[in-house]
Amino acid sequence: MEYEGRSGQSSSSISPKKNVRRNLDFEPLSTTALILENRPANLPAKPEEEAQKHRQEYEEMVAQAKKRELKEAQKRKKQLEDRCKHEESIGNAALTWSQEILPNWQSMCSSRRVRDLWWQGLPPSVRGKVWSLAIGNELNITDELYNICLARAKEKWNAFVAPTAAAETENEDAGLSHADREASLELIKLDISRTFPSLCIFQQGGPYHDVLHSILGAYTCYRPDVGYVQGMSFIAAVLILNMDTADAFIAFANLLNKPCQMAFYRVDHSLMLTYFAAFEVFFEENLPKLFAHFKNNSLSSDIYLIDWIFTLYSKSLPLDIACRVWDVFCRDGEEFLFRTALGILRLYEDILTHMDFIHIAQFLTRLPDDISADEIFSSITTINMNSKNKKWAQVLQALQKGQDRGSPLLKH
Amino acid sequence: MQVPWNFRFGIVILGDSSVGKSSLLHRYTEGTFDESRQSPLGIDFKVSNMYFDPDVVIKLLLWDTAGQERFRSICKSYMRNSVGCILMFDVSQRQTFDRVRSWQQEVLDYVKPNPMFFVLVGHKCDLAVGRQVRKSEGDALAKKLNMLAYLEVSTKENINVKETFETLTRGIYNLFQQGKIPTRGDWQGLTVGATVQKESPVTKKSACCNCG
Numbered sequence: 001m002e003y004e005g006r007s008g009q010s011s012s013s014i015s016p017k018k019n020v021r022r023n024l025d026f027e028p029l030s031t032t033a034l035i036l037e038n039r040p041a042n043l044p045a046k047p048e049e050e051a052q053k054h055r056q057e058y059e060e061m062v063a064q065a066k067k068r069e070l071k072e073a074q075k076r077k078k079q080l081e082d083r084c085k086h087e088e089s090i091g092n093a094a095l096t097w098s099q100e101i102l103p104n105w106q107s108m109c110s111s112r113r114v115r116d117l118w119w120q121g122l123p124p125s126v127r128g129k130v131w132s133l134a135i136g137n138e139l140n141i142t143d144e145l146y147n148i149c150l151a152r153a154k155e156k157w158n159a160f161v162a163p164t165a166a167a168e169t170e171n172e173d174a175g176l177s178h179a180d181r182e183a184s185l186e187l188i189k190l191d192i193s194r195t196f197p198s199l200c201i202f203q204q205g206g207p208y209h210d211v212l213h214s215i216l217g218a219y220t221c222y223r224p225d226v227g228y229v230q231g232m233s234f235i236a237a238v239l240i241l242n243m244d245t246a247d248a249f250i251a252f253a254n255l256l257n258k259p260c261q262m263a264f265y266r267v268d269h270s271l272m273l274t275y276f277a278a279f280e281v282f283f284e285e286n287l288p289k290l291f292a293h294f295k296n297n298s299l300s301s302d303i304y305l306i307d308w309i310f311t312l313y314s315k316s317l318p319l320d321i322a323c324r325v326w327d328v329f330c331r332d333g334e335e336f337l338f339r340t341a342l343g344i345l346r347l348y349e350d351i352l353t354h355m356d357f358i359h360i361a362q363f364l365t366r367l368p369d370d371i372s373a374d375e376i377f378s379s380i381t382t383i384n385m386n387s388k389n390k391k392w393a394q395v396l397q398a399l400q401k402g403q404d405r406g407s408p409l410l411k412h
Numbered sequence: 413m414q415v416p417w418n419f420r421f422g423i424v425i426l427g428d429s430s431v432g433k434s435s436l437l438h439r440y441t442e443g444t445f446d447e448s449r450q451s452p453l454g455i456d457f458k459v460s461n462m463y464f465d466p467d468v469v470i471k472l473l474l475w476d477t478a479g480q481e482r483f484r485s486i487c488k489s490y491m492r493n494s495v496g497c498i499l500m501f502d503v504s505q506r507q508t509f510d511r512v513r514s515w516q517q518e519v520l521d522y523v524k525p526n527p528m529f530f531v532l533v534g535h536k537c538d539l540a541v542g543r544q545v546r547k548s549e550g551d552a553l554a555k556k557l558n559m560l561a562y563l564e565v566s567t568k569e570n571i572n573v574k575e576t577f578e579t580l581t582r583g584i585y586n587l588f589q590q591g592k593i594p595t596r597g598d599w600q601g602l603t604v605g606a607t608v609q610k611e612s613p614v615t616k617k618s619a620c621c622n623c624g
Contacts, residue, residue: 187480229480229482230453230478230480230483231453266482267482267483267485267486269485269486272486298493298600300489302454302455302486302489303455303457306453306454306455306486307453307454310453310454311453358459358471358473361457362459365456365457
């Protein structure tokens, strides 16, 4: 139908009357724009039979055009409906989450339906709540404890500003030298201004500057043995964007307490190497050609993974996509961070296979900003996190037992 | 595929935190001074080409190491794949100068049996007040520790930035020409690429800088 309609239109435009055609050069939307003209007066009139035929052809063309327009109108209507449906589904999803799932969290959170819904991305209105629930509060941190830690942090800041008073509090710190603490405080100040600078909300004078400062400061008092480590400011910032201050602190402390995050933030190098080695097991299995290419170029995974894992992609992916990675990370745990990494490699496999060491490293440490959520998630879907019937945790555990072997790609 | 460089040197920049490692590298590769730069997580790197004589292209793989002390263990694997080291201290912080000797020892122990060549950089020499290390001390220490040179550098004022990288690269190149640096298949510190084309200045064009 579509084809016929189009051919009808094109045949009409090959009319020998060039001047008429020129008038129609603006490409009529439909054939109704054609005027069924009589022959000019200086030419003999059309025979009735021909005129009849032309009229009939004209009417057919009009009918075609009407049909086509109707079809287009229906298509537009469908698109509008789809968009409405999509918006509605977000609205519905938000409703489903807030009215159905959240009140019955314990019984529903691991059901098939919820897990599917979860994968599609959490509606922003419930995102913080779901993250909080999924991360949990194993550490039993209360709002009160947060306030105590914050008060202590404030004391220290004041002491730091007035160094004469510092002498007294100095000895209380477990395992942190004065220089370290000083560096930590300085670093927090410096890093806050470098956290999502394009959003302009964490910088000095921005609405979330003090909140970010408070959470990071409180954490150094809550865990002086860990202290402030670069990269933390990004994690705290993403949490602040999705929940209120005390909840963000609770989620922050619990999140960092997870084995993978603890290994990285304490820079337990041998354990980090074990994580990289486990990653490479799945890398080789899922993307053998690219794995071999990286190996030939002596490109070890730490070059790109360190940044991705430390900041949970919040520095490397656009923020909306990073939040969707966080969604599923909260559902599936650390394994999803590595699955995402493989999804990214898979998405760019063709480009990467044609690059040398330097270009691969540059590409992966500065990912393109036009990356699409749908593409990356459908790429992640294809990554299989089963290696010879072993799951991520089992592979990791096996490697931990025979630790010294380390990464096959890393040279030591 | 044609290899656009004749040699590739791995260069690592080391020194105590906040002596200005990243800003020196940034000034060298981007040509600007940026005070609010993010300190690298673990490790960061830049690439730059250097042209000699005028038909020798040396590709420099420049490894920038983390500011925070605890990231140091990560940086070690990158020392192994470097032939040169820019060891930095801050002329206004005496203790960063005092740590130079142990830094060098640590690096040499770690990269054994591969060689490593050093230049010593006294950074922030633009500071008129607050200097705690004299130039003569830097000179003497570099000599004593068998380093290629001592340079006083200011990233802010763009003093001796280019010279630092050139001195180190030139020094390593000369030592290599004298046969003092062996290359090995499993060592990425110094890699030989395309043979030097004596009469082809075109190489220079085809291998323009690709950092960024």
